[in-house]
Amino acid sequence: MFVAKKKIAFVCTDCGADFPKWQGQCPACNAWNTLQEFVHDPATPSSKGAGSRGGFSGQLSEVQNLNDIVLEETPRISSGMGELDRVLGGGLVPGSAILIGGHPGAGKSTLLLQTLCRLSDSQSCLYITGEESLSQVAMRADRLKLPKEKLRLAAETDVEQILELARKEMPKVLVVDSIQVMFLAALQSAPGSVAQVRECAAALTRFAKQTGTVLLLVGHVTKDGTLAGPKVLEHMIDCSLMLEGSTDSRFRTLRGLKNRFGAVNELGVFAMTGEGLKEVKNPSAIFLNRAEEIASGSLVTVVWEGTRPLLVELQALVDASHFGNPRRICVGLEGNRLAMLLAVLHRHGGIQVGDQDVFMNVVGGVKVTETAADLAQLLAIVSSFRDRALERELVVFGEVGLSGEIRPVPQGQERLYEAVKHGFKKAIVPKANLPRKLPDGVDIIGVSNVAEALEYL
Template sequence: MAKKKTAFVCNECGADFPKWQGQCPACGAWNTLQEFVVDPAMPKSRSAERSGFSGQLSEVRQLNEIALEDSPRISAGMDELDRVLGGGLVPGSAILLGGHPGAGKSTLLLQVLCRLADREKCFYITGEESLAQVAMRADRLKLPKEKLRLAAETDVEQILELARKEQPRLLVVDSIQVMYLAGLQSAPGSVSQVREGAAALTRFAKQTGTVLLLVGHVTKDGTLAGPKVLEHMIDCSLMLEGSADARFRTLRGLKNRFGAVNELGVFAMTGEGLKEVKNPSAIFLNRADDIAPGSLVTVVWEGTRPLLVELQALVDASHFGNPRRVCVGLEANRLAMLLAVLHRHGGIQVGDQDVFANVVGGVKVAETAADLALVLAIVSSFRDRPLGRDLVVFGEIGLSGEIRPVPQGQERLYEAVKHGFKRAIIPKANKPRQLPDGVEVIAVSTLAEALEQL
């Protein structure tokens, strides 16, 4: 009997090694190597059958001789989802949808397939729920159930046989962590099963032009479970964010070979499933009538559109020797840097104060265009003076106190004017030649100048 061969795969970079080590030599990450069962050598005929090799070599052609076939995208029936995908579903693509338990991954895909089943052949594979449970959810969401085909299966080879028989245009596998290949000895959800199962399904999608949608679980730190190489196999990686008790969900594109990255779609969880939010800025700007000190609105750029969000800052006297710096939706290291710039170039010392910063609505702001708004919100809370309801601020702050321009500055300004803002503090390089009507634009070049304008 052949001895079982094992290797150890890094979850961060996908490198494999013959023995376990505490640190990955390739990427330097700690405690990321997991055991991977190597499939024993197969006969040549079986190996060719699994890989789809027909016995003939592939044709070699010149790049300029290849005709670009018109392969239209398939609309998912939701504008927000189509926006994140880059315009719709691409035939032959593999899409990975991740998210925390209760975020609405299965609900979103069931809504899409039930609505697309009228014009496209769709096939839904459920591995975590029974067919009756899926039918109960569709009935609760009041979805059309006449055309959708579904099956409860966890064996990847059986799924491929069913898919070849059904020949769908869209195939959903929920979820990849419970699927298994009978030829591997490891348990479902292990590195080897996830890796090989996703590879087999992706190979089928590429060969047949089927749109493959995989559901993936998320670990405690918010990353997709399984080896990092899984993200290299697929064409598009989406993350559905939002806690189970929150009303709104955000769908963000982390990787997309057919569209823009970091595109954002917003959905509202209702009794009839996920509903699109056409104007996300309106829900994030649901502010109180009396604006408290430390509250300020900025404009961030998400993918291909501007988004207005409210930043809140709270500065309070510290009762301990080490003042706290707490961020929710912002980067903590950048907050510490901005506080140093505020002290050096703004003359305001908050080193003995606790500073708390928050982005309203659960949005995560990663770009530097929110620097100026965050600093002014901190000053507003420290001085206990509100900044006004009609003020919007954006701009990047450098270490020397200069206000740097941000991309799409004119589009951000017009988005703020569309929502009724009357005053704006922006970088001088972003000031448009023709100002929009009904808005006072204050262009600043340094942090000290911005503080003087307040």
């Protein structure tokens, strides 16, 4: 009797490309040591979830004119937490697949358990735990003093069993914690492998699209902070969120990395307390908890996170280097951009810090990724270098170009009004961002290049 051979492939965990032989570097994405062995048995029939494919959306192909497609307003389901709804774009969308990642201990399971316990009063919810026992989840809910009467709970890792439970319960919201421990019996590889994560996520996403269920998946992260598993996992889902925050800080930030139903890079702020995660309605207030006496190198800037401005404090320390190669260390900022700004400061500002160690820090653990903080970084560095403290009521923002020009930033007027609301009386901004009507009692200085900005120090 003829028996088909098992096919062995090596799949890249970053981009999902597969190859017949192992090699150190993936030719598709050039990542090193990302190829993992995957055994595919053609004689084993595929599972019902993975075999009856109609695309990840669960719909059969049908050609239509774009103009003939009927647009229906999909009502969103409020999660009961304003910061989570903000990051999601206004609430949970029926039929959407949402992936929440984060480091161990960040609070992923706590956030979802709080959300489902509150949602279960008005919606049917099912929580699938694969990493904890039912008693452990119940103990956490009891410790957090959450309502437990209506939330349905099950401990299972077999995706086929989970789908059967979901078809029986027909929940409006389904949580799977976590996708890395789920498996399909038809696949020979171990849970957490490339094939298992890909096929399990595809089966669960297909069920969510077909039934209009909100699917929330918990994802692990690797050592460098990226989501574990194949890159195709992030393409399947509709929304990817990252819960960030160190264990020594009581604040957690929920950032949207991908969202098909709202703005990306939206930021939600939570405080970890003895009763779980609490929303922070005014995050600028917690990040501006400054000392009574302002030291040199401290400056406040306004960054734009998603749909709202956020005031954060930048700190710079410039000190004589005791080594042949001066250090450039950033916490919460991009190191390459700091090196570029130091070169602009030397060329167009006449200030040489090539023999100095330069340290930059964003207070509160916030990560600043936009270029609007360039001018504030430069002025903080000069303030520390000259050991001259800046005014407490001063706020600065603006992008710095390589030729020394100060470029305008988006939403400049909204940033100014947010700073005025928190008591700032003076601002240094790009000339193109000067508002037509100045707020009362506020001195706003418009600058067009680095030399003009340094004159006001």
